[in-house]
Amino acid sequence: MKICPRLENQSSEPLYLQLYQYLKEEIQTGGIPSLKRLPSIRELADDLHISKTTVQMAYQQLLAEGYVESKERSGYFVVKMEKEPFGDLPHFSQPPSEKKPTPAQKNILFDFYMSHIDVDHFPFQKWKAYVNQSLNSEFLSYGDKQGEPGLRSSISRYLRQARAVNCAEEQIVIGSGTQTIMRLLCQLIGLDGKKIAMEEPGYDGVRHVFQGLGFEMSPVKLEADGINLDALERSGAKVVYITPSHQFPLGMVMPITKRIKLLQWAEENGGLIIEDDYDGEFRYHGKPIPSLQGLDANGNVIYAGTFSKSLMPAIRMSYIVLPERLLHIYQANRFKYDQTVSRLHQRTLQMFMESGEWERHIRRMRKIYQKKHDLLLQTIKNTMGDYVKITGQNAGLHIVTQIKSRKSADELVEIAERLGVKVYSTTANWSIGQEKGNPLILLGFGGLSEEQIVEGIELLHEAWLPFYEDQQKPIDSHVT
Numbered sequence: 060m061k062i063c064p065r066l067e068n069q070s071s072e073p074l075y076l077q078l079y080q081y082l083k084e085e086i087q088t089g090g091i092p093s094l095k096r097l098p099s100i101r102e103l104a105d106d107l108h109i110s111k112t113t114v115q116m117a118y119q120q121l122l123a124e125g126y127v128e129s130k131e132r133s134g135y136f137v138v139k140m141e142k143e144p145f146g147d148l149p150h151f152s153q154p155p156s157e158k159k160p161t162p163a164q165k166n167i168l169f170d171f172y173m174s175h176i177d178v179d180h181f182p183f184q185k186w187k188a189y190v191n192q193s194l195n196s197e198f199l200s201y202g203d204k205q206g207e208p209g210l211r212s213s214i215s216r217y218l219r220q221a222r223a224v225n226c227a228e229e230q231i232v233i234g235s236g237t238q239t240i241m242r243l244l245c246q247l248i249g250l251d252g253k254k255i256a257m258e259e260p261g262y263d264g265v266r267h268v269f270q271g272l273g274f275e276m277s278p279v280k281l282e283a284d285g286i287n288l289d290a291l292e293r294s295g296a297k298v299v300y301i302t303p304s305h306q307f308p309l310g311m312v313m314p315i316t317k318r319i320k321l322l323q324w325a326e327e328n329g330g331l332i333i334e335d336d337y338d339g340e341f342r343y344h345g346k347p348i349p350s351l352q353g354l355d356a357n358g359n360v361i362y363a364g365t366f367s368k369s370l371m372p373a374i375r376m377s378y379i380v381l382p383e384r385l386l387h388i389y390q391a392n393r394f395k396y397d398q399t400v401s402r403l404h405q406r407t408l409q410m411f412m413e414s415g416e417w418e419r420h421i422r423r424m425r426k427i428y429q430k431k432h433d434l435l436l437q438t439i440k441n442t443m444g445d446y447v448k449i450t451g452q453n454a455g456l457h458i459v460t461q462i463k464s465r466k467s468a469d470e471l472v473e474i475a476e477r478l479g480v481k482v483y484s485t486t487a488n489w490s491i492g493q494e495k496g497n498p499l500i501l502l503g504f505g506g507l508s509e510e511q512i513v514e515g516i517e518l519l520h521e522a523w524l525p526f527y528e529d530q531q532k533p534i535d536s537h538v539t
C-alpha cells in the first residue's frame with residue numbers, strides 16, 4: 060500500500076488536514092481497504108518528509124471520526140466497513156412530472172417562456188458597484204423583519220408615483236417571492252373557515268399556497284373584462300385574489316367600472332381583495348393602468364408586487380402593501396415572522412433605487428420589451444395570419460394565442476418541441492379543467508432577442524402547419 064498524498068506547504072490548509080482528507084478519501088473509496096494497518100507514525104513521517112506531529116494529528120482525526128481504530132503496540136487499523144458506505148449515492152425516484160427530459164427537450168432552439176427576462180440589457184456594472192457598496196460591516200447582522208426601512212421607503216415612493224398605490228413605507232412587508240409573501244399574508248388573514256376566490260384560469264403558484272394552507276378554493280370564471288362578479292358573489296368567498304392590470308394568464312385588463320363594482324363587493328361583504336400587480340411596470344400602448352388599491356378608500360385591498368419581471372427573478376424579492384386592519388395584526392405579531400430576503404440584496408436594491416438607476420432601468424426595459432412585443436405580434440400576423448388570434452397583448456412579458464387547431468394545447472406544445480420551439484399551455488392554470496375551445500398557448504418574449512422571436516415564430520408555424528383548421532372558422536373563445 061502506497062500512501063502518496065499531494066501535500067502543499069503553500070496551502071492555507073494545515074498539512075495535517077490535507078493528509079487526513081487524503082486518507083479519509085482513500086478509506087472511503089476502498090483505496091486503503093478495510094482492516095488494513097496504516098503505516099506507523101514514524102514511517103509515514105519519514106516517507107513524506109513531514110513531522111511526526113503532523114501524521115499523529117491526521118491519525119487522531121481519523122480516529123475521532125471512527126475511520127480507524129488504534130490497537131495497543133500494533134498501530135492504527137482501518138475499521139471494517141460492512142458494505143462500501145460511500146460508494147453508491149442514494150437513489151431517489153423522480154416524481155412523474157419531473158422525469159428526465161425527452162430527447163426533443165434537450166434541443167430547444169427557441170424558448171418562449173413567460174418568466175424569462177432580457178439578460179443582455181441588465182445593468183451589470185451598476186448592479187455590481189452597489190453589491191460592493193452594500194457589503195459593509197454595518198449590514199452583516201440581522202436586519203428589520205419587515206424589510207430594510209430605506210428600501211421600503213423607496214418602494215413606497217415608486218408605488219405612489221408609478222402605480223398610484225396609496226401607501227407609506229410602514230405598510231410594506233418584503234418577502235422572498237410571491238408565494239412566500241402570500242403565505243405570510245394568509246397567516247395575517249387567518250384561516251377560520253375562509254374561502255378564497257380566484258380567477259379561473261389563474262396563477263397556479265399562488266393557488267398552491269392557498270390550497271396548501273387549507274383554504275377552501277372557489278374558482279370564479281372569467282369574462283372578457285375579468286372576473287365574473289356575479290359568480291364571485293355567489294361563491295360566498297370573502298377573500299379574492301386577482302390580477303386586474305394584466306390577468307394571468309389570459310392578459311385582459313379589468314376596466315374601471317368593474318374595478319369600482321369589485322370594491323363595492325368588498326365593502327358590502329366585508330371582503331378582502333388581493334391585487335397581484337406582477338408586471339404592472341410594463342404597459343406598451345395606452346396609458347399605464349393605475350392600481351386597484353389606489354381607488355380603494357376603505358382599506359379592503361392588499362396590493363402585491365414583485366421584482367421578478369421588472370428586475371430579475373433571481374433576486375427573489377416581492378412585497379405586499381397592507382391595509383390598516385392587517386397592518387395592526389402584523390405589527391402585533393411581527394416578532395413571529397422573520398425576514399426572508401437577504402439584507403445585502405435589499406441594500407443593493409435600495410441603492411439602485413435611490414440613485415435613480417431603477418427608474419432608468421424600467422424606462423429602458425419598457426422600450427426594449429415594447430420592440431420585442433410589437434415584433435412578436437407583427438411576426439405572428441405575417442406568418443400565421445388568421446390561424447391565430449392574439450389576446451392579452453400590450454402589457455407584461457407574455458401574450459396569449461388561440462390556435463385554430465383540433466389538437467389540444469398540450470399536443471401543440473409537444474409538436475412544437477419536436478422542432479425545437481418551446482411554448483406553454485395554460486393547463487396548469489385551470490383548477491377545474493379547461494373547457495372546450497380553441498387551444499390556448501402562452502408566448503413569453505422577454506428572454507428572446509428580436510432575431511430569435513422572428514425565427515422562433517417561423518419555425519413554430521412550420522411545426523403547426525399540418526395541424527391548423529380552416530382559416531375562416533371563427534375562434535371558439537374560453538371567456539364569454
Ligand SMILES: Cc1ncc(COP(=O)(O)O)c(C=O)c1O
Nearest residue numbers: 236237238262307337365367377
Ligand atoms: C401572477 C403572477 N404573480 C407573481 C409572479 C412572480 O412570482 P415571484 O415573485 O415569486 O417571482 C408571477 C410569475 O410569473 C405571476 O405570474
